Amino acid sequence: xxxxxxxxxxxxxxxxxxxxxxxxxxxxxxxxxxxxxxxxxxxxxxxxxxxxxxxxxxxxxxxxxxxxxxxxxxxxxxxxxxxxxxxxxxxxxxxxxxxxxxxxxxxxxxxxxxxxxxxxxxxxxxxxxxxxxxxxxxxxxxxxxxxxxxxxxxxxxxxxxxxxxxxxxxxxxxxxxxxxxxx
Numbered sequence: 001x002x003x004x005x006x007x008x009x010x011x012x013x014x015x016x017x018x019x020x021x022x023x024x025x026x027x028x029x030x031x032x033x034x035x036x037x038x039x040x041x042x043x044x045x046x047x048x049x050x051x052x053x054x055x056x057x058x059x060x061x062x063x064x065x066x067x068x069x070x071x072x073x074x075x076x077x078x079x080x081x082x083x084x085x086x087x088x089x090x091x092x093x094x095x096x097x098x099x100x101x102x103x104x105x106x107x108x109x110x111x112x113x114x115x116x117x118x119x120x121x122x123x124x125x126x127x128x129x130x131x132x133x134x135x136x137x138x139x140x141x142x143x144x145x146x147x148x149x150x151x152x153x154x155x156x157x158x159x160x161x162x163x164x165x166x167x168x169x170x171x172x173x174x175x176x177x178x179x180x181x182x183x
Contacts, residue, residue: 004059018055043078046103048096064159064168069140075123082126089135090163095119137162
């Protein structure tokens with residue numbers, strides 16, 4: 001149980017439902033990987049598995065706390081990257097875009113520079129733990145998650161995440177995160 005949620009039978013049941021959804025995803029991912037293997041394409045396929053947000057619970061999805069910004073990320077390409085290891089480098093999903101351009105040899109558009117840095121040096125390493133110590137921070141933010149606020153005003157937050165700290169700067173703390181409550 002995450003410490004920020006009440007440890008009640010209802011919340012435990014909700015978390016079990018969430019775990020069932022994760023298992024459903026894992027089962028379908030296995031089917032996709034099996035299909036690639038049956039077609040003899042798995043070794044030559046770059047597979048990226050991630051999520052677009054945290055779990056749909058308070059202090060998680062659409063929030064800048066750890067459970068809202070810490071996404072799963074697994075990248076495999078058996079022909080090119082050593083597997084069966086865990087890397088602890090701080091990365092951001094914008095790094096995935098740079099990695100896809102880098103690994104495919106496609107040049108990114110000149111009109112918009114990439115925000116991320118390719119993970120190829122990390123992925124081709126055989127090391128566990130921290131591979132590239134220069135990857136020491138990831139950045140995130142929040143503006144709005146819905147139009148529930150009057151005039152759809154945002155809830156502007158910016159985040160810096162290092163291996164040790166999570167700093168959240170809330171630029172409009174007087175606003176309620178999900179819209180003002182009814183009186």
